[in-house]
Amino acid sequence: xxxxxxxxDTDLGSFLADYGLGKLLAYKGIAEGVENSNFLxxxxxxxxxxxLYEKRVSAADLPFFLALMEHLAARGLACPQPVKTKNGAMLxxxxxxxxxxxxxxxxxxxxxxxNAQCAALGAALGQLHRAGxxxxxxxxxxxxLAAWSHLFDLAKDRADxxxxxxxxxxxxxxxxxxxxWPQDLPRGVxxxxxxxxxxxxxxxxxSGLIDFYFACTDFLAYDLAVCLNAWCFEPDFSFNVTKGMAxxxxxxxxxxxxxxxxxALPVLARGAAxxxxxxxxxxxxxxxxxxxxxxKDPLEYVKRLRFHQRxxxxxxxxxxx
Amino acid sequence: xxxxxxxxDTDLGSFLADYGLGKLLAYKGIAEGVENSNFLxxxxxxxxxxxLYEKRVSAADLPFFLALMEHLAARGLACPQPVKTKNGAMLxxxxxxxxxxxxxxxxxxxxxxxNAQCAALGAALGQLHRAGxxxxxxxxxxxxLAAWSHLFDLAKDRADxxxxxxxxxxxxxxxxxxxxWPQDLPRGVxxxxxxxxxxxxxxxxxSGLIDFYFACTDFLAYDLAVCLNAWCFEPDFSFNVTKGMAxxxxxxxxxxxxxxxxxALPVLARGAAxxxxxxxxxxxxxxxxxxxxxxKDPLEYVKRLRFHQRxxxxxxxxxxx
Numbered sequence: 001x002x003x004x005x006x007x008x009d010t011d012l013g014s015f016l017a018d019y020g021l022g023k024l025l026a027y028k029g030i031a032e033g034v035e036n037s038n039f040l041x042x043x044x045x046x047x048x049x050x051x052l053y054e055k056r057v058s059a060a061d062l063p064f065f066l067a068l069m070e071h072l073a074a075r076g077l078a079c080p081q082p083v084k085t086k087n088g089a090m091l092x093x094x095x096x097x098x099x100x101x102x103x104x105x106x107x108x109x110x111x112x113x114x115n116a117q118c119a120a121l122g123a124a125l126g127q128l129h130r131a132g133x134x135x136x137x138x139x140x141x142x143x144x145l146a147a148w149s150h151l152f153d154l155a156k157d158r159a160d161x162x163x164x165x166x167x168x169x170x171x172x173x174x175x176x177x178x179x180x181w182p183q184d185l186p187r188g189v190x191x192x193x194x195x196x197x198x199x200x201x202x203x204x205x206x207s208g209l210i211d212f213y214f215a216c217t218d219f220l221a222y223d224l225a226v227c228l229n230a231w232c233f234e235p236d237f238s239f240n241v242t243k244g245m246a247x248x249x250x251x252x253x254x255x256x257x258x259x260x261x262x263x264a265l266p267v268l269a270r271g272a273a274x275x276x277x278x279x280x281x282x283x284x285x286x287x288x289x290x291x292x293x294x295x296k297d298p299l300e301y302v303k304r305l306r307f308h309q310r311x312x313x314x315x316x317x318x319x320x321x
Numbered sequence: 322x323x324x325x326x327x328x329x330d331t332d333l334g335s336f337l338a339d340y341g342l343g344k345l346l347a348y349k350g351i352a353e354g355v356e357n358s359n360f361l362x363x364x365x366x367x368x369x370x371x372x373l374y375e376k377r378v379s380a381a382d383l384p385f386f387l388a389l390m391e392h393l394a395a396r397g398l399a400c401p402q403p404v405k406t407k408n409g410a411m412l413x414x415x416x417x418x419x420x421x422x423x424x425x426x427x428x429x430x431x432x433x434x435x436n437a438q439c440a441a442l443g444a445a446l447g448q449l450h451r452a453g454x455x456x457x458x459x460x461x462x463x464x465x466l467a468a469w470s471h472l473f474d475l476a477k478d479r480a481d482x483x484x485x486x487x488x489x490x491x492x493x494x495x496x497x498x499x500x501x502w503p504q505d506l507p508r509g510v511x512x513x514x515x516x517x518x519x520x521x522x523x524x525x526x527x528s529g530l531i532d533f534y535f536a537c538t539d540f541l542a543y544d545l546a547v548c549l550n551a552w553c554f555e556p557d558f559s560f561n562v563t564k565g566m567a568x569x570x571x572x573x574x575x576x577x578x579x580x581x582x583x584x585a586l587p588v589l590a591r592g593a594a595x596x597x598x599x600x601x602x603x604x605x606x607x608x609x610x611x612x613x614x615x616x617k618d619p620l621e622y623v624k625r626l627r628f629h630q631r632x633x634x635x636x637x638x639x640x641x642x
Contacts, residue, residue, distance in 0.1 A: 008432035025427045025523065028361060029352035040349055040361060042427065106346045106363065111329035202346065 005037045005052050015094045018085040021045040047104040052097040064139045066090040075131035078208045105208030107200025115246045122247040124206040126254025129220050132189035141216040151278040182264040190223035195230045221261040225268035237303035244318025265314040273305035326358045326373050336415045339406040342366040368425040373418040385460045387411040396452035399529045426529030428521025436567045443568040445527040447575025450541050453510035462537040466502050472599040503585040511544035516551040542582040546589035558624035565639025586635040594626035
């Protein structure tokens, strides 16, 4: 969590002149997200978030992300709403980087989600999928099956530095997923990174879904699998099936899973676990000197993956048939 | 700039239960200061700053800093005001660290101070010294003359890695300052670190002085010397005497310098430049692996020091006699 780019008061002043938000009262760099630089802005119109997009986010994808947030917010989803300049632009340049202002959402993310929070998240995920159903832009998932073998190529020679046998463990899993990955499930816009730090709660309700910078078009049930992994394992990496039930049941309260999705869920959960194993592994092996961000432990996702390898049906994940 | 300690929503909730600030609505880690972890808190009572004190700040000094801020705020100085718990305590424990809540101040710090901002700062510094005159706690300056030779001991063998000849340059300066450092000038509570990032402006006025965690009892004119160094050099390290004049004149508009202080000013400016050369040098040579903070360049202060070595009178710093 870091601020990568500093913004001077004068540069920010000229940037804000294009918006109808009134005078700048205060701004603070905030430690949010690991990809971009974020600032909390206080202007006469209220509180907002200013994001400067750093190089890990492709500038070509920014219009997709911003249009998506605008689309979802217009359909009542609690997500950041991009603020437009007087000329109607959602994206500008600040300190040499693409930059956007979005609304500030109240709420606090949960470090250790409760059963009730897993249920609230499940319903919010269903609403996200429903609100996104008529969004007509698409963006391929740059971190899906096709990408995993490329990520593995970057890490396989050194994976055993992290844990003996890790390289062949991943190679076997990759071979399994290449054989079994579903071809045809309901698709749509997914968040793809809906971890607890990207969900804000206020008084037990979801008050905000944030950080849409991995959003893409993929299987809707894959998004559910990402959430089951991120929300329903306990700190000792045991799967809490009560939380899984709460999440899936609340999701189905908004959007019913098809029979094919239910059958695919265990494989999707394995794939979701492998995706985060791989990205974390590559980051872990490539921490630049003087890095501002502490890499996350890839083995936390290996442990999740081992659980899914032993499970055979969506029932093990909390689905009630 | 970083957040060193993460705080969970549940820990923060119990911490806040001791205060009469209402429910937690949002909190964000902010990139402010290099010594502590800071969070912007939104609670029903408004916006506040929560600080967790990390190990570089001595817990024994915290009551001094907090009492000082309370004293200064009570005398109308624009500085953070510690918020008390229902039991009247200004200091608690959170995530294993001493922690305090202070008021949030609007305003924006200036990356490149203007003449007018130097004048506003000079007046604010005078007001700080006046408001502190009847503050009865004292704290020795842990980074004054006596400490400099200890700091130098930590760095002298490796100083020439930063620049050839730096070690003997510092040794000579230290010998000079040990001979010429004033013995008896007006003393009082000083900020000791009033850099531009610790001063907030709103509409041309100083709206806040922040970060009192180097505050101590020392020569008042030393505080002025620190500010002349931090505010009146241009990016090419030339001294802008117009800014110096603006700063000193506005300071004297609130508190007149004595003849002895005026005579001592060039030596104090050299000492202030050496103090930041030394602390930056020690940090530069001791960046821990995985450091979250990029060290500041000690040579920026060597350049300031060289200017002061060539000047002989407070007139060179902008004093009008």
